[in-house]
Amino acid sequence: MKRVSRPLRQDEKVLLAFLLSADFPGCDVLRMQAESTTVVGECECGCGTIGLEVGPGLPTAGLVKPHPLEAYGEMIIDVLLFVRNGFLGSLEVVFYEDSAERPYPLPAQLQSGKRPQHGRGDVSSGRES
Ligand SMILES: [Zn+2]
Secondary structure (H helix, E strand, O other), rough: OOOOOOOOOOHHHHHHHHOOOOOOOOOOHHHHHHHEEEEEEEEEOOOOOOOEEEOOOOOOOOOOOOEEEEEEEEEEEEEEEEOOOOOEEEEEEEEEOOOOOOOOHHEEEEEEEEOOOOOOOOOOOOOOO
16 A cells, blocks of 8 residues: 555545444444544555544544444445544455446445345344434
8 A cells, every 4th residue: 555645535535424324333433533534545556445544632432343334336346444443444445347447436326234145135224223
């Protein structure tokens, strides 16, 4: 990953907000962290994966979440937000097709959650609390 230091682009902010829109333990803190997150790394292959650094003085989300927050789009893309030690760590964009055109994913094209495994019929998202 190439080291950079820049603010989040608008489309990155939107994608981050989308991934953090789910309800889970620590989500409030992570949303707060996202407000002052800068981009400290960029993948050089052009996929859009970025490394994140949270500004100083922000609380940790407390949880060590072993699994990333995920979203997926029509067959060709997965988006994974990794939290490390309670802080936003990286936002990874995975393309399954090796195409030259790799537009940045828009929330409207994505479903949040893990890509369903083939043959599983029960989707238990959108549960009321
Ligand atoms: Zn890449």
